[in-house]
Amino acid sequence: MERIVLGSGKLYVDEFTGELPEDAAIEVEAKLLGYIQGGATLSYKPTFYEAKDDLNFVSKKIITDEEAILKSGVMTWNGETLKKLTPTARVTEDTAKKTRTVKIGGLSNNDGKKYVLHFVHEDKTDGDIRVTIVGSNEAGFELSFAKDKETVINAEFKAQPQDNEGTLILYKEADTSIA
Template sequence: MEKIVLGSGKLYIDEFTGTLPEDAEIEVEEKLLGLIQSGASLSYKPSFHEAKDDLGLVSKKIITDEEAILKSGVMTWNGNTLEKLCSTARITEDKTKKIRIVKIGGAAKYNGKKYVLHFVHKDSVDGDIRITIVGSNEAGFELAFAKDKETVINAEFKAQPQDNEGTLILYKEEDSSITA
């Protein structure tokens, strides 16, 4: 059944350990990256090489590369969020002073972590949509503090293969027209 998709959703994150978690395992409050603003977008871009003769009589095309990127604006966040968005971030907490310190930068501090990013679009009429990638934020971030606007971190997660088939995107949708 084709559907009209309206609205945003929630973005969950967890460190990737080699296998994707079940939906119920990652869709918990503790793994919410933050509430998002301006939705989320997923882009997939293949690259091709085409070999053809000078007269255009024969050709053969192969896919040479693929890129998938999940973008979202994270509106609710704290220092722990920054650690997931920056692969050189280190956190310390002083429980006595109730302060969290995040150090960012230092190429030698690159942690190489990959994360499971799991976006859930809820639709009680047409069925939910779930998009899952494994990757890391490769776009950096910007913190803009303005007197009349909330600070939103625009994250850009570049997908990496999540299995031995090279899968970049796992898209799941509920569809009541599917029958046994």
């Protein structure tokens, strides 16, 4: 069944431990990265090498590389969110003062963590779509505090292989026409 996809969704995150969690295990409020603004964009870009003769009579093409990136604007966030977006972030909380402090920077503080990013587009008519990658935010972030606009962190997660087959993107869709 072909579909028209309208609307945004929810973006969940969890630390990658070597295996992807079941949908129900990650689709819980505690693992919501934050409510997003501007939707989410998934891009996949293969790189090819083509060998061909000077007269263009024969050629052979192979894929030599591929890249997948999931972008999303995170509108609701806090210091714990920054920790998931920044490999050098360290978070401490002072319960007496009810404060959270985030230190960012210092190459020796790189935690090397990878995360499962799980986007869910809910569609009551045609069925839900789920997109899952494993990776980390490689775009850094920018915090813009303006008097008339919300602060949105534009994250860009670069996918890394999630299994021993080199899978970068796991796309699942509900389809009632499947017998």
